[in-house]
Amino acid sequence: MRILICGAGMAGLATAIDLGATGHDVTLVERAGHLRVNGSPIDIRGDAIDVARRMGLLDRIRDRRVDMTERVHFVDADGTVLAELPGDEVSDTPDDIEIPREDLARVLYEALSPATTVAFGESIGELHDDGDGVDVTFVSGRRDRFDLVVGADGVHSLTRRLTFGPERDYLRHLGFYVALTELPAGAGAGRGNPILNWPGHLIGITRYRDTALGVLNFRSGWIDYDYHDLDAQRRIVLDAFAGHDEWRVPEILDAVRRDPELYFDSVSQIRLPSWHRGRVVLVGDAAHCASPMAGRGASLALTGAWLLAEALRAHPGDLGAAFHEYETRQRPYAERAQATAGPGGDLIVPATQEALDLRNARLAAAGR
Structure with a gap:
């Protein structure tokens, strides 16, 4: 299939890798003019570690591991240490991997198939799903048609707004x-x-x-x-x-x-009853942001991308069945992550x- 992925964050990059590896013709667009790398280190946890292994990226991720959270301590107004943050308060298991956001982005970007088309400084302006395909008008004025559009453009997803309606309907502060x-x-x-x-x-x-x-x-x-x-x-x-x-x-x-x-x-958080509509599907924070308080955004991005690619491979020609399988397998991860934010x-x-x-x-x- 010809697949458009909107957003080159962790979810978009991982989805482009996984779908490209299964033979799809992938185009990845990113509104920013460069790879987005600002932010604090992020965690790879639980089943996402096995996903990184299956993607062939685990060693490269581990090589860039840091221990920022392990060194957190609380101080008073004079800077005197009052208490330290135990590792088991923030980590699921000792296998959890903390990695700088910019490092994970570069590991994923470098793993993209050479056949993947990447366009920075570009985003969608209009979507029209006629049931057989999706006609896309980009902000640059360019037009194209795709078999599938994947919204991986974060908590403030434009893809979600164009497909599902206003953000206020799904955002829970x-x-x-x-x-x-x-x-x-x-x-x-x-x-x-x-x-x-x-x-x-x-x-x-x-x-x-x-x-x-x-x-x-x-x-x-x-x-x-x-x-x-x-x-x-x-x-x-x-x-x-x-x-x-x-x-x-x-x-x-x-x-x-x-x-x-x-x-x-x-x-x-983003709470949606369904992550797909027609030939448009959401992954990562666009679908189910758990918030930074949960510390599981990168892990959900990796598992979601992998499960979507697996579902599409298992149900060629049947997007409805593929989307159902993807959501059935990914939703427990998302709901568990969202529950930890409070x-x-x-x-x-x-x-x-x-x-x-x-x-x-x-x-x-x-x-x-």
Whole structure:
């Protein structure tokens, strides 16, 4: 089949690899003008490790492993360590692999078949599914026809909006926002990854290799803003942390003010009763975002891509049967991941001082 994949994140790249390996003619488009690599390290967990092995990528992924989360500790306003984050609080098994986002993206990108067509700075403008194929008009004005369109374009998926309707119908806000900002050289001295909390807020530094990132989380109801408007996002973050000058808060907020690629988004999930409609199917966060609090987005991307490719191979010529099998096998992974997001938020961003004190006391006792 001629297959269009929208989005060159982890889900899109993995889907392009798996579908290309089974003989499909794959075109991959990405709205950004380059491979998207910004963000903190991500985890490969559970069955996704076996999927990476079957894809022939596990050794390359393990070679790039980091231990950022294993070095997280909570500090007070003076930077004194209060408690460390035990590994079993964030990992399923000792086999879990933490890898920089940019490293996993490059491993996947380099594994694409030479026959795969990749177009950066391109995205879909219109879709028309007539039952026999999908006519696509791209934002560049180019037109083409495909047998199948795969939406792998993330939590704010344009493919999903064009096919299933407005994002608000499927997005479930979990009550948190997250921001990541690159810190200047020298800011990451030391091995630890310190985090400072006050009720409903987290601000800290995460380090891996020669990179240091400022990470900020805060609790909030839904905020209406244009997620393409960087200045609006910057103002939201700075307002949320205004009035605090303890520890290294001013340094991290200065980085927020300067960062031309600041990452900011709501911590939200996507809940859809079905991940396909006609000849359009969704994978990864576009289908079932579990949120960063779950820490399983990359794993879901790998398993979903693999299971979709397997289902299409098992049911040639019958998209309905293939999509049913894909969803039946992938949905338990997605629902299990989504269920972990709430406890993850309570662990790292306690809502009250009492909850914060109890968390620190529990972790300190566990570390003795």
